[in-house]
Amino acid sequence: MGRGNAATDLGLTRRPKKTKSRTGCRTCKIRKVKCDEGWPTCHRCASTGRTCDGYGIWGGGDNPRSQGGVSGQNNHPVLRLTTPASPRVLDAAERDCFEWFTLISAKKLRGIFSSAFWDKLVFQASFDEPAVLHAVLAIGSIQRQEMAETRDVTYGFMVPNDDEQFMLRHYSKAIGHLVAQSQVKDQPSVDAVLLTCLLFIFLEFLRGHYKNAQTHLGNGLKLIRQAGCSLSKSGKSNITLSPRHRIDRDILETFSRVQVQVGLLRPLDQYFESDLVFEAEPVTGTFKSIEQARESLDRLINEALQLTEGCRQDGVDESSHQQRIRTGLDAWYNTYSLSTVNIDTTMSFMDKFGYRLLQAYYTMARWRTAYVELFYRTLILDICRLIAQARSSP
Incomplete structure (x- = not known):
């Protein structure tokens, strides 16, 4: 006679195993109960x-210790480590890529302007979100190939080398994690999906696949719309239609800035989708920082791009709106001029370079507002000025 199952012989039944909450608060995760x-x-x-x-890096909770998460109010926590330790368990190649991303890729993608998205949020999310981690590794891998000049841009017609396979493998894993989580009841947070989407956009830009990058951008904007999030006219805070659809402000601003880049560099006859538009706030006197100057100009550029597309699609007379944007651009440039009087004597190299870069963006914004009336002849001087700026930049 077989021994059988002791619990069954005694007439006992096994208690069903509880599934761990994937996206709930930390308390519910520890208790292994479903979180609302x-x-x-x-x-x-x-x-x-x-x-x-609370919800880890996404904030929330009534425990004072849990209030350090990133929130939509720009209360950014300070990382204790200058170089974050590698998250989870990584092999040697993955650790190298993560370190490369930390020390080089994130700084280059951020550019000369400060960014809470690149400086803090991406690193924090890579510890909690597998999709973010794999996207980070893919970006670190491809940029390391670019800088080492070992990547063949024609690889699409060849068998990918080991580095290319590494990048594609982690790109695929990042997508796989999002797909797997979307098929269960505990779906990933909107923030996690949007953050990963942004990393996909930059990854495709680095690969030179601009159409794919724009596809990811369109999908991200669609998800933001589906979440019911619209930005307040003042741009000071998130609009929250429900607790589950709260979106981190840094993520929204990064999407908005990607829109600016895509909108300025796209062909004039190409459709442009501009959903995230912060209304520009007036600035008096001088800019307090280069970040304030950039934020103010970004909002004006986004408004100008939206105006151009609206006139093209609807054929509506937007002359008053156009004039308001031009007035805003003129006011921005006046403030810029006052802020850069001593640019060559009192500013750091990075601020000096940043202000000159903003002047180039300002010139491009003027082109876009002039496009509405097709006054290209009046822009010859601006084109000459832009070329001169590029040549004189350090």
């Missing part, structure tokens, strides 16, 4: 008198 993901604290914790420890 209420904001800022989940209702399950509140109704049982427990302290909600």
Whole structure:
């Protein structure tokens, strides 16, 4: 006679194993119960008198220790490590790529302007979100190939080398994690998906696949619309239609800036989708920082791009809107001129270079507003000025 199962012989039944909550608050994850993901604290914790420890890097919770997460109010936490330790368990090649991304890729993609997205949010998310981690490794790999000049841009017609296979493998894993999570009840947070989408956009730009990058951009904007998020006219905070659809402000601003880049560099006859538009706020006196100057100009450029597309699609007379944008651009340039009086004597090299770069963006914004009336002849002087700026830049 077989021994059988002791629990069955005694008439006992096994307690069904609880599934771990993937996207809930930390308290529910520890308790291994389903979290309703209420904001800022989940209702399950509140109704049982427990302290909600929040949602990791996405903030929330009623525990003071959990308030250090990134929020939509720009209260950015300070990382304790200058170079974050590698998240999860990585092999040697993956650790090398993560370190490369940390020390080089993130700084180059950020550019000369500060960015909470690249300086903090991406690194924090790579510890909690597998899709973000694999996208980070893919970017680190491809940029290391570019800088080492070992990547053949014609690889699409050849068998990918080991480095290319490494990049494609992690790109595929990042997509796979998002697909797998979307097929279960505990779907990934909107923030995690949008952050990964942004990394895909930059990855495709680095690969030279601009149409793919624009496809990712369109998908990200579509998800933002589906989440019911629209930006307030003042641009000071998120519009939250429900706790589950709260989107981090740094992610929204990064999408907005990608729109600016794509909009300025696209062919004039190509459709442009401009959903995220912060209304430009007036600045008096001088800019307090180069970041303020950039943010103010970005908003004006986005408005100009939206105006151009609206006139093309609808044929509506937007002359008053156009004049308002031009007035805003003129006011921006006056403030810029006052802010850069002593550019060669008092500013750091990076600020000096940044202000000159902003002047080039300003010139391109003037082109876009002039496009509405097709006054290209009046822009010859601007073109000459832009070329001169590029030649004189350090």
